[in-house]
Amino acid sequence: MIEFFFDCSSPWTYLGFHNIQPLAAELGEEIRWRPFMVGGVFNTVNPSVYESRATPVPAKARYMLKDLGDWARLAGLKIKMPPSVFPVNSVKVMRGCLALEPQGKLVAFASAAFEAYWSRDLDISQDAVVAGLCEQVGVDPAALLVAIAEPAIKDALRANTDELIARGGFGSPTIFVDGDDMFFGNDRLELVRAAVLRRRT
Secondary structure, eight states: OEEEEEOTTOHHHHHHHHHHHHHHHHHTOOEEEEEOOHHHHHHHHOTHHHHHHHSOOHHHHHHHHHHHHHHHHHHTOOOOSSOSSOSOOOHHHHHHHHHHGGGTOHHHHHHHHHHHHHTTOOOTTSHHHHHHHHHHTTOOHHHHHHHTTSHHHHHHHHHHHHHHHHTTOOSSSEEEETTTEEEESGGGHHHHHHHHHHHHO
16 A cells, blocks of 8 residues: 655645555555645654745755756646645545545545645635635535534544654655655655565566
C-alpha cells in the first residue's frame, strides 16, 4: 500500500498529489490518502521552515521559483507562486477531505482545493471558497461546513498529524510504502516506484 500524507497548502504537494495518481495506477497500487496539518508538524519538529521563510537565501529562493515552474510545466499544472495569501490556513479543506472520504469524494475535493489555491489564487480558508469547492464536486456546502466542525473530524485530522510526526515525517507530501519506507517530496516518486517494485520481488 502507498500512503500519501498531504496538506493542500503546499505547492510541492499539489505536484505530488497530481503525479502519484498515474504512478499508482501504472503499478496497480491503491493510495491511502492521509490529510494532515503541515503547520502542526512544522511547529513540533521542523520550525526551521519558518526561519528560512523569514530570512531566505536570495539565490536559493530564485532557484526554487524556477524549479517549481519547471515541475509544474512538466506536470501540466499552473502554479502561481506566491499566492496572494501565503501561508494559508488549510484546516477547513483538510477536514473536508476527511469528511468526504466515505463518500468517495476526497480526491475530487482535494484536487479542486489545490487548483483553487495554487492556480486561481483563491483563499481556501474562507467559507465561501470552500462552499464553491463543494458545488464544484457535487457536495452540499451547508452539510460539509457542519461536518468539518464535528469533533470526530477534528480529532481525525489531529490524529493523522500526530501519527506522521511519530513515524518520522517533517513536511508535506510524505509518502510511505508498506508502512515503513518513507519518502518526502514530489521529486521522490521514482524512488517510490522503485520501492514498490523491489518489495514485489
